[in-house]
Amino acid sequence: MTEAPKEDAPGAAVLLGISAMIFAALLFALAMVRARASVGTTFQGDALLGWSARLAVVIAAALRWFDLRLLAAASGATFLALVGLRGWQIASAGFHPTDSSAAAVLSIVLGLYALHLAVAAVGLFSRRIGWRLLWVFLAVVWVVIDGTAFVW
Amino acid sequence: VAVARALSHLRVARVYLWAGLVYLAIGGGLALLIRWQWAYPGKPVPLFGGLLFPYTQGAITPDSYQALFTMHGLVMIFFAVTPILIGALSHWLVPAMIGARGLAYPRAAWVGVVFLLAAQAVALASFFVELGTARSGWTLYPPLSTIAPGHGQTLVVAALGLASISTVIGAVNVLVTVIRRRAPGMTWGRLPLTVWGLFFTAVLNAAFTPVLIATALLLLSDRLLGTEVFLAGALAQRGGGDPFAFQHLFWIFGHPEVYILILPVWGVVSDFVAFFTRRAAFWYRGTVGSMLAVTLLAGLVYGHHIFTTGIAPMLGAVFETLTLAISIPSTILFGNWLMTLWQGRVRLTVPMLYVTGVLLVFAAGGLTGLYLGAVATDIVLHDTLFVVGHFHLTMAAATFLGIFAALHHWAPKLLGCRLGDRLGAWHAVLTLLGLFLVFGGLIVAGLQGQHRRLYDPFVASVEHLANRSANRHTSFSAFGLATVQLLFVLNLIHSLLTRRVAVENPWQVGTLEWKEPDLEQQVMRGPHEFLSGDDEKSAGKDYLDQGEACPQKSAPDAK
Numbered sequence: 001m002t003e004a005p006k007e008d009a010p011g012a013a014v015l016l017g018i019s020a021m022i023f024a025a026l027l028f029a030l031a032m033v034r035a036r037a038s039v040g041t042t043f044q045g046d047a048l049l050g051w052s053a054r055l056a057v058v059i060a061a062a063l064r065w066f067d068l069r070l071l072a073a074a075s076g077a078t079f080l081a082l083v084g085l086r087g088w089q090i091a092s093a094g095f096h097p098t099d100s101s102a103a104a105v106l107s108i109v110l111g112l113y114a115l116h117l118a119v120a121a122v123g124l125f126s127r128r129i130g131w132r133l134l135w136v137f138l139a140v141v142w143v144v145i146d147g148t149a150f151v152w
Numbered sequence: 153v154a155v156a157r158a159l160s161h162l163r164v165a166r167v168y169l170w171a172g173l174v175y176l177a178i179g180g181g182l183a184l185l186i187r188w189q190w191a192y193p194g195k196p197v198p199l200f201g202g203l204l205f206p207y208t209q210g211a212i213t214p215d216s217y218q219a220l221f222t223m224h225g226l227v228m229i230f231f232a233v234t235p236i237l238i239g240a241l242s243h244w245l246v247p248a249m250i251g252a253r254g255l256a257y258p259r260a261a262w263v264g265v266v267f268l269l270a271a272q273a274v275a276l277a278s279f280f281v282e283l284g285t286a287r288s289g290w291t292l293y294p295p296l297s298t299i300a301p302g303h304g305q306t307l308v309v310a311a312l313g314l315a316s317i318s319t320v321i322g323a324v325n326v327l328v329t330v331i332r333r334r335a336p337g338m339t340w341g342r343l344p345l346t347v348w349g350l351f352f353t354a355v356l357n358a359a360f361t362p363v364l365i366a367t368a369l370l371l372l373s374d375r376l377l378g379t380e381v382f383l384a385g386a387l388a389q390r391g392g393g394d395p396f397a398f399q400h401l402f403w404i405f406g407h408p409e410v411y412i413l414i415l416p417v418w419g420v421v422s423d424f425v426a427f428f429t430r431r432a433a434f435w436y437r438g439t440v441g442s443m444l445a446v447t448l449l450a451g452l453v454y455g456h457h458i459f460t461t462g463i464a465p466m467l468g469a470v471f472e473t474l475t476l477a478i479s480i481p482s483t484i485l486f487g488n489w490l491m492t493l494w495q496g497r498v499r500l501t502v503p504m505l506y507v508t509g510v511l512l513v514f515a516a517g518g519l520t521g522l523y524l525g526a527v528a529t530d531i532v533l534h535d536t537l538f539v540v541g542h543f544h545l546t547m548a549a550a551t552f553l554g555i556f557a558a559l560h561h562w563a564p565k566l567l568g569c570r571l572g573d574r575l576g577a578w579h580a581v582l583t584l585l586g587l588f589l590v591f592g593g594l595i596v597a598g599l600q601g602q603h604r605r606l607y608d609p610f611v612a613s614v615e616h617l618a619n620r621s622a623n624r625h626t627s628f629s630a631f632g633l634a635t636v637q638l639l640f641v642l643n644l645i646h647s648l649l650t651r652r653v654a655v656e657n658p659w660q661v662g663t664l665e666w667k668e669p670d671l672e673q674q675v676m677r678g679p680h681e682f683l684s685g686d687d688e689k690s691a692g693k694d695y696l697d698q699g700e701a702c703p704q705k706s707a708p709d710a711k
Binding site: 015033102 | 323369390
């Protein structure tokens with residue numbers, strides 16, 4: 001692992017903290033809406049796919065942290081494929097963002113996450129520490145989202 | 153290059169300042185219209201009434217009143233005070249006071265400016281769309297904010313989102329600048345207290361303004377995409393969501409916002425009290441620790457805003473305890489100011505006059521806040537003007553006086569000219585008087601039970617009829633207060649036109665912003681170190697620059 005420039009670490013950390021608060025606020029709203037609406041449907045897709053996606057994103061973040069960029073890209077692509085497959089499963093089972101308020105909030109959370117993923121992809125080959133932090137952040141956020149949000 | 157960078161953040165600060173001042177005038181104008189309505193409910197507004205409300209011959213309708221009420225709060229908080237106090241002061245003062253060559257992210261600072269100007273433009277545009285601007289109250293509670301017809305409400309929510317993005321960009325810049333760009337020797341223990349205040353404000357902005365962004369996103373989704381995140385009951389078509397979630401989210405941001413606005417003022421006051429009593433700030437670490445404690449507690453006390461919504465009694469007790477706990481660091485802070493003043497050589501300069509005003513209004517605002525922090529008294533007072541009086545004393549009066557103190561003090565650098573002292577002194581004294589009359593009037597009306605949101609409070613109850621003349625007195629005090637602000641405008645225009653040149657370091661203080669940007673800056677001491685007696689005579693001045701290498705006073709080998 002080569003030493004990366006670290007002067008942008010505080011800025012990246014603050015930015016990720018801001019993103020974390022946005023996700024936290026949205027997940028808080030999701031929890032309240034779900035509790036209030038007491039919508040009975042529970043569907044998480046294939047559990048194995050879910051766990052595989054979590055593992056893939058954690059591996060991608062770890063590889064990115066150690067600057068193994070091509071391997072990180074491969075793991076990231078695997079993660080996207082697994083999430084896409086699971087999303088297709090869930091959509092096939094009748095999920096639609098307008099089904100309920102919980103589904104709408106979940107869609108907003110996923111949209112925001114996708115935006116972060118796109119930004120992370122831009123920094124795939126950068127050596128700056130901020131991009132590495134972003135990948136770790138995305139892995140943590142996905143694990144949290146997957147563990148809390150996929151019940152609507 | 154260093155000078156160019158320094159000027160760059162000064163230009164950013166100036167844009168924030170002027171943008172904020174324009175909206176301060178707009179927000180103030182909206183307040184005067186509200187006060188007119190309370191003085192003469194339903195009567196045509198004199199002078200501009202016909203222009204503003206042409207379809208009612210100048211009279212304010214209930215619908216217009218709701219819009220005035222809503223936009224006064226939003227404009228003042230997000231588009232006036234925040235740009236001036238946080239945008240202007242943070243972007244210029246932080247790098248200047250810590251001896252940095254510029255902001256950590258100068259281009260991002262300009263992006264923040266663009267977002268603010270866009271937000272202000274969108275908010276202003278909301279007044280001119282069909283059905284007018286937002287009318288759901290400044291807290292934007294659903295379902296009113298969700299179902300309100302027209303595009304005005306949508307534009308206002310979007311404007312809040314844009315302004316919030318501007319704020320968080322500024323927060324990142326300030327935090328990284330303070331962490332990374334301090335001049336050599338500028339340790340955390342040597343930071344001016346103004347910088348500490350702005351730093352803690354940036355911490356709160358980075359932590360809690362994102363919650364407002366998320367909330368605005370959800371509200372926009374409800375309005376534009378037809379989701380029902382904040383709708384329930386008969387209004388919901390597809391199962392609905394939870395309007396109460398909005399209240400939680402709003403106040404998770406909203407209460408820290410109080411400290412976001414007041415912390416910079418606390419910092420300014422802490423420094424100015426030391427500067428103008430020619431003494432080091434009493435218990436510097438205690439002052440910083442108090443601001444830190446308030447910053448940490450800020451996010452844990454929001455529940456006192458929703459005592460009356462039926463939250464669990466246990467939760468209410470927890471929030472009450474935490475809320476009242478905040479009075480401990482606040483009291484320490486206040487005590488430190490008094491101890492600094494004690495036996496100090498007070499110079500009643502114009503900034504010091506404003507700061508004295510802050511001490512008085514903050515004491516009154518803080519003491520009235522205790523009644524709202526306790527569940528039992530809050531339930532009685534919650535919907536009355538007492539609440540409005542309390543938060544105007546803290547959030548409006550204290551911040552305005554703090555802003556004026558800062559502007560008068562730093563005008564030579566921030567505006568390029570010195571403001572006149574005679575007009576400034578009159579403005580400070582009369583503004584303080586006006587603030588007490590207006591916001592004290594709100595407190596008294598609140599204690600008499602006057603509801604805080606009614607279009608015509610005097611038809612609600614016969615008992616309220618007795619308040620009519622009191623309301624008129626308060627309203628005329630408000631008109632007087634507004635007139636007094638012309639002194640400031642006059643002072644500002646006169647100083648800008650005549651380019652009244654300030655002497656270098658006019659207040660004779662040692663902080664770095666008065667020096668030219670210096671690449672070799674080395675900081676040797678704290679922000680307020682003063683000399684007296686023989687040391688003062690031999691040095692020919694009574695203060696030490698933070699970058700001064702060999703003070704006459706403390707050089708050990710001189711004795």
